Amino acid sequence: MPMDEMSVWDxxxxxxxxxxxxAAASLLKRNPSLSMAIVEPSDRHYYQPAWTLVGGGCFNPAETCRSTASLIPFNAKWIRNRVTRFLPxxxxxxxxNGQHLSYRSLVVAPGLELDWGAIAGLQETLGKNGVTSNYRYDLAPYTWECVQSLKKGRALFTQPAMPIKCAGAPQKAMYLSCHHWEKQGHLGDIDVQFHNTGGVLxxxxxxxxxxMEYVKRYGANLNFTSTLIAVDGPAKxxxxxxxxxDGSTRERTESFDMLHVVPPQRAPAFIRDSELANEGGWVAVDEAxxxxxxxxxVFSLGDACGASNAKTAAAVRKQAPVVAENLLAHLDNRPMTARYTGYGACPLTVEQGKVVLAEFGYGGKLQPSFPLNPAVARTSMWWLKRYAMPRIYFSMMLKGHEWLAKPEKL
Known part of the structure; x- marks a missing residue:
């Protein structure tokens, strides 16, 4: 396997x-002899879908974190460094570090960037003054602290402009918080406000x-086309x-006792500024x-990918086999055969113990995995979300075991 910087990796x-x-696991499962380098600066790997549950007091945060080294496929080389530029x-x-990696084929999957700095005053107050976010490993436990300590007052939940990862997560934070307050008998004393930059729930x-049944049950107030632009933590x-x-805007300031923020999100700068980017700054790809x-x-998947699917871990589960099959076909000068249909899934935790499992593809077309009405909150889907999905993620998806993920044909 090539080791020096000017060797050509497959x-x-x-x-x-x-x-x-x-993607690496799916590729190596199909062809273990590939020479492969994985560039990743962090020595920690996080199961982010569970952070909403951490913020709702339903999951141990330590169980969402593993070492990167433990997950790198055995026959791939981990290069712990940051990419600064593509030269496709x-x-x-x-x-x-000034080095260059040469490749026959490239998979671009660095995730996205949380733009905390886009909201004035936010970074200075995160993790204190009742300001929190389930979108960070170190803050999700603070969300649960805030929820438990709030007995009366005003709780604000925000959602920025799309695209973001797990578009249901902003409201899931609200539902789990409200369910706790309901069980404790405090919900009637808490003014719950949901501010969404978009125009629909x-x-x-x-x-x-x-x-909407849960919005009404919890007495939450919906504020559409309402964007968080500044936070004053000490003043709350x-x-x-x-x-x-008509497009006109006005600014208004609300007091809060708890503020759950979801920041605007974008592709990393080394993608936005590269020849690989589309007009939105994401990696340009053929949708199929x-x-x-x-x-x-060059192939892409995950949150940095510019396809119009929902940015979820469930999407990755379907995308990885597609990238693996098509990339290997390209290397072998064969026609590509695998097609991605835009599948994504959002397990909407509407209360502790019940989930609405939203599964859909391009254009919002429903793609349910189970012969049940998907628009019903179910205990079985909570079990799937809370207990089965973490195991599927670590033991199957990241190991190249493609359960219910066989690609469709182009």
Missing amino acids: VVVVGGGAAGIA QHNLVALD FGVSEFVPPL TATFRDTAE SLQHPHYTN
């Missing part, structure tokens, strides 16, 4: 998160009615920009094959 995978490891016309990836209309105030139907439209030896 595959370079950028990113050692869910998408990068899953030369089949090179530049690293921040959920992007797939079939799931809005069951979610949040400023929003509301957009009217996940191949770059101009650099045919």
